[in-house]
Amino acid sequence: MGTDTRWEWPDDLDALTAAPEHHHLLFENDRVRVIQTLVPVGEMTAVHTHRWPSAQYVMSATSFVRRDGDGTVTFDSRADNAEVRADEVLWAEPFPPHSVENVGDAALRVVMVEVKD
Numbered sequence: 154m155g156t157d158t159r160w161e162w163p164d165d166l167d168a169l170t171a172a173p174e175h176h177h178l179l180f181e182n183d184r185v186r187v188i189q190t191l192v193p194v195g196e197m198t199a200v201h202t203h204r205w206p207s208a209q210y211v212m213s214a215t216s217f218v219r220r221d222g223d224g225t226v227t228f229d230s231r232a233d234n235a236e237v238r239a240d241e242v243l244w245a246e247p248f249p250p251h252s253v254e255n256v257g258d259a260a261l262r263v264v265m266v267e268v269k270d
Contacts, residue, residue, distance in 0.1 A: 162202050166250055171201035175253075184269055190253075192217070192261040197254035202247070205267040209243045212264060215257025222250030231256070 168176040168188060175198045180187040186205070192198060194215070200222050214237045219228040230237060237243075245265075255261050 160204055160247070162204075162250060166200065166202045168201040168203055172199040172252075175199075176201070179264070186267040186269065188265045188267065190261070190263045190265060192253055192255040194255055194258060194260060198252050200250050200252050202250055203245070203265070203267065204247055205269050206244070206246050207265040207267040209245055210264045210266075211237055211239055211241045211243065212262040213260050214239045214241070215255055215259040215261050217261055218254045218256055220252050220254070224252075227251070 165171060168190075169178055175190055175192050175196070177189045177191070178186070179189055216230045217237075218226055218230070221227050228235070253261070
């Protein structure tokens with residue numbers, strides 16, 4: 154992974170390195186990186202980052218909680234009434250250190266197409 158002076162977090166926090174049990178590389182070249190994220194019911198990812206903006210295809214959805222690198226809740230899909238639905242496509246800017254906890258009753262599965270700068 155190249156060095157990006159605008160990115161302040163270390164490479165060892167990259168999703169594939171810091172949380173490999175929940176992130177699987179499907180494809181990568183110099184323009185994009187495609188990752189499948191799978192968070193089974195009751196599991197929480199290790200703290201990790203996503204360096205690039207991404208289009209996210211939600212394959213299966215459930216309730217989840219996102220926390221920042223210090224463990225503070227930044228998003229709760231139940232409390233924020235922000236239902237994420239299967240077959241939905243979302244856009245996301247790069248994610249600083251965070252974790253995701255599946256608090257629902259189904260697996261959370263997302264394919265992320267990260268667009269490298």
